[in-house]
Each structure stands twice: as C-alpha cells, then as structure tokens.
Amino acid sequence: MRALFVVLKPLCFLALLGYCPSATVRPKEGWQVYSSAQDADGRCICTVVAPEQSLCSRDAKSRQLRQLLEKIQNMSQSIEVLNLRTQRDFQYVMKMESQMKGLRSKFRQIESNRRTLLTKNFQELKGKMNDLQPLIPVLEQYKTDATLISQFKLEIRNLSLVLTAIQEEIGAYDYEELQQRVLGLEGRLRNCMNKLTCGKLMKITGPITVKTSGTRFGAWMTDPQASPKNNKVWYMDSYTNNKIVREYKSVSDFVAGIESRTYNLPFHWAGTNHVVYNGSLYYNKYQSNIIVRYSFESGRVTTQRALESAGFHNVYPYTWGGFSDIDLMADELGLWAIYATNQNAGNIVISQLDPLTIQVLNSWNTEYSKRNAGESFMICGTLYITNSHLTGAKVYYSYSTKTSTYEYMDIPIHNQYFHMSMLDYNARDRALYGWNNGHQVLFNVTLFHIIETDDES
C-alpha cells in the first residue's frame, strides 16, 4: 500500500508569534512579518516581530493599523471556516478509528483461540488487517493537526489583542511595510487552506431538500467566488426553451420564494449544466457548442466562444438526455467544461477554461463514454462521474487532471427523488448542489488528503 487515502497530512500550520520585541532585530527594520513557505515538516510558518518601542511613535497611521487588525480578524474568520470543515472530517475519521480498534481487539481474541480457526479466510482477513495498521499513526497525526488548527486560531486571536493594546497605548505607527507583509501572509494562508481542504472524495452524505419547485429538470446554484456574506441563489428552471434567470438574496429568500431580480438572457440555454462563477453566468447557447458568459452586474453578454469539436444538442448528453452535452463547472482550481468529441470517440473530455476569455487552457481525454455518465462534478482538479441519473446511482469513475490518471470507485449517492438532472460541486460551501426531480437538494462531501508513504523524502 503506497498511498494511504486517509486524512490531512498537515501540512500547513501558521505560527504567529505575537508581540515580541527582539534584541536581534535592528530598530530600523520596524514591524516585520516573516513567512516562509514550508519548514522541514511541511508546515507554513509565519512570525511577527515588533519594533522597539522607541521607534513606534513615528509616522502615526492609525487607519492602517485598523485595516491590519481587520485583516487579521478576517484571517481568523477563514480559520473558523476551515476548523468547521476539519471537524466534520474528523468525526468521520474518529468513527473509522474506533471501528479499526474494535477490529484489532477482535483479532487478538481470535488469535488467542487459534485452534478453533484454521480457515484460509482468516489468513486473508489478517493480511487485510495488516494493511490497515499504518492507518492508526496517520489518524493520530490527524488529531494533532486538528489541535494545531485550534492553536493557530488562538494565536491569531492573541495577536489581534496585542495589536489592539498597542493601538491604545501608542495611538499609531508606520505600518506600510507590515501591511505588505500581512498581504503576503494572507495569500499564504489561502494557499494553506486550499491544501488543507483539498482532497479525494470519500463519502457523500445527504441530501437535504432545500426546496421543491419547478419542473423535473433545472439548475440552481450560488457563486463559489462570492464573499462569505454574499449568499445569492440563482435559479434556472427547465433544460430548454427558457432564458429567465431568477435571483434570490439568500437561501432563506429562495426557500420563501422572495425574488430579488430576474434576468432575461439574450439567448436560450441548453441543458442544466450552467455555472455562476465570480459574478458571471456561463451557459451553453441553445443548439450550438457556444459558451456564453453573461455578467450579472452589467446585464450583458461579455464573451461568447465555441467549444471546438464539442458535441451538442443531444449528440453526447448525459444518460438523461436534455441537451446536457456541455457541462460547465467550477472548483478550487477554476472553471471547467466537460463534454465529448468525435475525436475522442464520444468519451468525456475535460477542459480547463480561462474565466475571462472562455479559451481552453488545457484538455484531458478520458475513456469514459459521455452517454453512459449520469452526471459529473469536479473537486480539486479531479472529475467524478456517476454511472446513472436514476435510483442506485453512484460515483463510479474519477479522473485526476493532476496525474492524468483514472480510477474506478464506488461511492453511493442517495438519489432520493429518483431522477437527477444536475449535480455540481461548490467549493465555497463544500457541497454538491443537485436538482432531484423538481427538488433542490444539497449533499455534503467528505474529502481526505492523499498521504504518500513511499520513500521519496
């Protein structure tokens, strides 16, 4: 077993050492935030060093300090989100861990009664059990990582308290350089969070039925790039002969049916595989392989581009038909189109798109027939394909664009209302949005990191 599929190798830990005037720092250097990509253990390390008190009263700029504080508070919020997600995974890990420990004690029992058990099955089971042994230290590591995250939280809170105290004491500062460094720190934090939150799909739970409305076929979504406070919902009923997009300010407005706006698109759409990404709607123009980018802000089409060679108009739809030939989606890595071409014998092609120009940046050919796919969605650069839109559907195949390799898998998905005409991952919510026979549903996903156990390091 080369790669253990479980759990966060952690990868990233931001150590924020608070207010620590240091004799080793030359006074002129002022405030500093050091951040280094990763230390030997693969952690991200950030260190804040304060200037000597005597220098601090120069160049009073309290506004900048306030902004800095806000940034740190924002980072703290990000950590909160990360923590929530981690806890959800953690519960799953805990369950597995106790199952495994139970299994182990059972084996000890069995071994002590060896005489009664001489079957081949027993040996096989024992071999399997041995394969699982390395999981235990990995789980221990995971628990440590969860602790690190809460420490980080605490340290950010401490740092922000320290900054507040300094503000009160001195009034203000020259923070320009520090500001720059904090920006860098913020970027690094985002990278760390991406690493911590990306992983391989392990489990799909739910659905929760958010609302029951519309025809059997449709799409609903939120913008994964929107700020955490912006929870606008877009709703596009039916797979054909429609160009009205309904907007709701929040999920609760959506549930209550309180529309905030409607948009009348210039062209009809085909299928249900649209996506809203960074304030624009991307959709497949009816009876064509043209992808349209429509800006909600300006209410206009900003870009249109044909997806070369892509089959359209029920040439290569998903199993349910409905002109679902071209599936647009977004994940942690950006915007994607999933479709099929004659050149690839009707098998699925994955293309990463430039969100501004809709140009294809890179493509991957899979060997999975588009017409035999129920739905597909992308998580962290890996495409997951279900084998049906009907009862008993499961995630059956995955293709990693990172390694250009595929894998068969077996992850059940509860198709509560028997017909799935849309299924898309939202990286911000870390959820799958589904249209399940006139019901708008949400699924949670559990992701785990891949831990390489080969002797590369």
Ligand SMILES: *[C@@H]1O[C@H](CO)[C@@H](O)[C@H](O)[C@H]1NC(C)=O
């Ligand atoms: C903090 O986040 C809020 C909302 O998410 C945003 O309006 C604000 O500009 C952010 N502040 C800084 C300094 O980044």
Ligand SMILES: *[C@@H]1O[C@H](CO)[C@@H](O)[C@H](O)[C@H]1NC(C)=O
């Ligand atoms: C945060 O500050 C409190 C009291 O100021 C201290 O007890 C605690 O150790 C600090 N925690 C970290 C992680 O720095």
Ligand SMILES: *[C@@H]1O[C@H](CO)[C@@H](O)[C@H](O)[C@H]1NC(C)=O
């Ligand atoms: C989102 O749009 C803004 C401008 O509206 C742009 O600056 C930013 O780069 C875009 N982000 C992505 C990920 O495309």
Ligand SMILES: *[C@@H]1O[C@H](CO)[C@@H](O)[C@H](O)[C@H]1NC(C)=O
């Ligand atoms: C997903 O998990 C969150 C947090 O545990 C929970 O509040 C939410 O109800 C879950 N949603 C679904 C669709 O299971």
